[in-house]
Amino acid sequence: SELRMKMLDAFTKSGDEFVSGQHLADVLNCSRTAVWKHIEELRKEGFILEAVKRKGYRIIKAPEHIGVDEIRFGLQTDKLGKNIHYEESVGSTQKIASRLVLEGAPEGTIVIAEEQVAGRGRMDRSWHSPKYTGIWMSVILRPNIPPQKAPQLTLITAVAVVQAMEEAGLHPAIKWPNDILLNGKKATGILTELQADADRIQAVIIGIGINVNQKHEDYPEELQSIATSMSIEAGKPLDRAQILQHVLYHLEKLYLLYLDKGFQPIKLLWESYAITIGKKITARSISETIHGKALGITEDGVLLIEDESGKQHHIYSADIEL
Numbered sequence: 001s002e003l004r005m006k007m008l009d010a011f012t013k014s015g016d017e018f019v020s021g022q023h024l025a026d027v028l029n030c031s032r033t034a035v036w037k038h039i040e041e042l043r044k045e046g047f048i049l050e051a052v053k054r055k056g057y058r059i060i061k062a063p064e065h066i067g068v069d070e071i072r073f074g075l076q077t078d079k080l081g082k083n084i085h086y087e088e089s090v091g092s093t094q095k096i097a098s099r100l101v102l103e104g105a106p107e108g109t110i111v112i113a114e115e116q117v118a119g120r121g122r123m124d125r126s127w128h129s130p131k132y133t134g135i136w137m138s139v140i141l142r143p144n145i146p147p148q149k150a151p152q153l154t155l156i157t158a159v160a161v162v163q164a165m166e167e168a169g170l171h172p173a174i175k176w177p178n179d180i181l182l183n184g185k186k187a188t189g190i191l192t193e194l195q196a197d198a199d200r201i202q203a204v205i206i207g208i209g210i211n212v213n214q215k216h217e218d219y220p221e222e223l224q225s226i227a228t229s230m231s232i233e234a235g236k237p238l239d240r241a242q243i244l245q246h247v248l249y250h251l252e253k254l255y256l257l258y259l260d261k262g263f264q265p266i267k268l269l270w271e272s273y274a275i276t277i278g279k280k281i282t283a284r285s286i287s288e289t290i291h292g293k294a295l296g297i298t299e300d301g302v303l304l305i306e307d308e309s310g311k312q313h314h315i316y317s318a319d320i321e322l
């Protein structure tokens with residue numbers, strides 16, 4: 001907006017000096033309270049600002065972008081991320097990816113956005129994706145597998161994200177099917193969507209949302225007790241481009257392993273990170289609620305639960321409570 005431009009101009013002109021609230025109010029032709037609101041907006045967009053009483057404000061650091069160059073430089077993959085579709089702000093990267101699939105985008109194409117204003121979770125839920133804080137990405141794959149095997153790709157992706165998080169010194173755990181937890185709180189969500197005929201997949205669009213640099217107060221109240229970010233757990237800000245590169249690197253390696261050797265090696269890796277296995281859990285789906293012990297996952301990535309009576313249930317889609 002024009003106000004935003006005027007404000008950034010004022011900060012640019014002042015260099016390292018503070019700009020007083022009154023001066024900003026004059027430049028923007030608004031009240032001191034409105035100035036404060038504009039400052040808060042800048043903060044939300046990733047600017048790091050210093051505010052000092054009686055002196056005013058100054059910008060210490062502009063937001064860190066993860067543009068095409070930042071992603072390319074240092075990327076160690078053959079296919080994944082070689083074709084990058086980058087946007088500053090989108091509704092959902094999944095939507096853009098499905099359009100690109102129809103236009104014939106090659107396997108390995110990624111869609112990445114700095115912000116999603118309508119980020120999607122499973123079952124019509126939403127995914128909070130504030131600007132410059134996380135990795136909001138969709139990866140297009142075109143595996144030659146039957147549609148019912150697609151859930152395996154969610155599990156492959158979970159392992160890739162876990163491995164990338166471990167490289168950042170963190171200790172993530174997987175909660176079936178698609179949550180990655182740090183210290184018991186959700187740090188990543190994965191959403192796998194298909195374009196398929198009856199017996200063959202056209203494309204799989206894997207949506208990955210990784211909370212990287214959010215602070216506790218960046219989350220809306222209803223998420224504060226259940227969500228966390230890598231930087232909250234690491235105690236320092238992290239390099240989003242590098243984490244993204246690591247995710248793509250591990251995802252490519254695991255995907256090739258999967259195409260070559262099948263799901264078994266992935267299953268073992270996945271189970272080694274899963275916190276649900278062997279525990280008493282509750283699985284809630286739209287149609288039923290099952291209590292029992294999680295035995296593991298099947299070849300297809302379906303969760304197996306044994307209830308009190310010894311009966312085994314195959315869980316295809318549900319929310320799990322420990």
Ligand code: BTX
Pocket residue numbers: 091092093094116118119120121122123125126127128129135136137138178186187188189190191206207208209210211223226227228
């Ligand atoms: P999910 O249905 O398992 O999780 C959604 C639920 O998680 C929400 O209802 C809310 O309670 C909680 N939640 C929302 N936002 C966050 C967040 N940032 N951190 C932690 N918890 C949150 C998970 O669905 C799948 C999410 C995939 C997101 C990616 S981002 C790139 C791609 N584009 C897109 O629109 N979605 C995917």
